Amino acid sequence: MVFSGVPAWEQRWHPLREEWVVVAAHRQDRPWQGERATVSPAPAPEYVDSCYFCPRNLRVSGERNPDYQSVFVFDNDHPCVGPSAPQLLDRPTGIYRNAPATGVSRVVCYSPKHNTTLAELPVGEIAALVGTWRDQYVELGARPEVRHVLTFENKGEVVGVSNPHPHGQIFATNFVFKTIETEAEVSSRHYRDHGRSLFQDIIRAEQDDGRRILFENSSAIVFLPYFARYAYECFVAPKETHPSLATMSAAEIHDLAAALKLLLVRYDNLWQLSFPYVLTLHQAPTDGEDHSGFHFHLECYPPLRKPNLLKYLAGPEVGGGNFLSDTRPEAKAEELRAVSEVHYKAQHA
Numbered sequence: 001m002v003f004s005g006v007p008a009w010e011q012r013w014h015p016l017r018e019e020w021v022v023v024a025a026h027r028q029d030r031p032w033q034g035e036r037a038t039v040s041p042a043p044a045p046e047y048v049d050s051c052y053f054c055p056r057n058l059r060v061s062g063e064r065n066p067d068y069q070s071v072f073v074f075d076n077d078h079p080c081v082g083p084s085a086p087q088l089l090d091r092p093t094g095i096y097r098n099a100p101a102t103g104v105s106r107v108v109c110y111s112p113k114h115n116t117t118l119a120e121l122p123v124g125e126i127a128a129l130v131g132t133w134r135d136q137y138v139e140l141g142a143r144p145e146v147r148h149v150l151t152f153e154n155k156g157e158v159v160g161v162s163n164p165h166p167h168g169q170i171f172a173t174n175f176v177f178k179t180i181e182t183e184a185e186v187s188s189r190h191y192r193d194h195g196r197s198l199f200q201d202i203i204r205a206e207q208d209d210g211r212r213i214l215f216e217n218s219s220a221i222v223f224l225p226y227f228a229r230y231a232y233e234c235f236v237a238p239k240e241t242h243p244s245l246a247t248m249s250a251a252e253i254h255d256l257a258a259a260l261k262l263l264l265v266r267y268d269n270l271w272q273l274s275f276p277y278v279l280t281l282h283q284a285p286t287d288g289e290d291h292s293g294f295h296f297h298l299e300c301y302p303p304l305r306k307p308n309l310l311k312y313l314a315g316p317e318v319g320g321g322n323f324l325s326d327t328r329p330e331a332k333a334e335e336l337r338a339v340s341e342v343h344y345k346a347q348h349a
């Protein structure tokens with residue numbers, strides 16, 4: 001649909017990544033004959049005896065999970081980075097270089113209940129999880145070899161998760177992940193040049209427009225950004241600038257948990273299915289540099305652009321490195337704003 005005065009396609013500047021996003025919403029309804037993703041509802045019991053994450057079960061490492069009642073953290077049994085990474089590596093040829101993949105990789109189980117999701121947890125339990133994320137960032141970030149702590153959740157089979165038990169992961173690494181490195185550089189420069197956090201300016205621009213804001217409480221905000229690369233991409237953030245969770249008050253953590261829950265409930269309610277996504281926490285690097293201008297936030301990337309239809313990364317994204325969005329952020333935000341704040345499973349209960 002083309003609105004009067006609204007161009008059918010345009011470039012939008014992504015200020016955190018410093019790159020263009022091409023918005024070409026007129027392409028959304030083009031005929032599609034490709035593959036479709038399937039999202040199975042997969043109702044499961046509360047406890048599954050073959051699940052590595054359920055309480056009291058044995059993991060592949062031979063360790064037994066405790067009879068945990070809320071959040072449970074353990075070292076990943078299949079780490080991508082770890083303290084026992086091989087130190088003696090083959091020297092590559094020519095200009096190539098390598099380094100041991102040292103660090104810490106952990107799994108965070110959100111709940112002992114196998115068949116729940118983050119969206120369905122009460123706000124108090126989500127706040128407890130956010131508190132655990134904070135404690136992990138502080139503990140792992142304090143290690144001299146750890147330059148960055150990346151906390152994330154991959155949810156759903158379409159993003160490669162085979163075990164539905166609600167959980168996320170933490171990678172504490174000896175390098176800073178690329179997106180956070182860029183955000184830290186851009187935020188520092190903006191802070192130096194303008195004396196304000198870049199993210200504060202993003203929040204202000206969203207508030208001045210208003211169409212893409214999904215939720216606000218006294219200290220947290222949820223919006224589908226002007227520069228979104230994915231159809232239903234959303235940011236959740238405290239309104240005050242905190243470089244990480246470490247400096248946030250209990251009240252701010254509670255507000256953030258409420259904001260996150262509201263977003264995830266609306267995702268599930270949109271098509272009445274358990275919405276797949278990649279959720280990442282963007283916290284300042286723990287590399288000893290000054291990150292005063294860095295504004296902690298969460299970014300959520302659902303891969304679907306329609307029910308059972310994935311956004312595929314192709315020529316522009318993989319080949320060129322810039323995103324082509326088939327949807328207008330204002331239209332997608334309007335869809336999310338229109339759905340109920342009560343989870344559909346609770347409505348039918």
Ligand SMILES: [Zn+2]
Pocket residue numbers: 047048051052053054055113114165
């Ligand atoms: Zn389980």
Ligand SMILES: [Zn+2]
Pocket residue numbers: 016183282297299
């Ligand atoms: Zn970010």
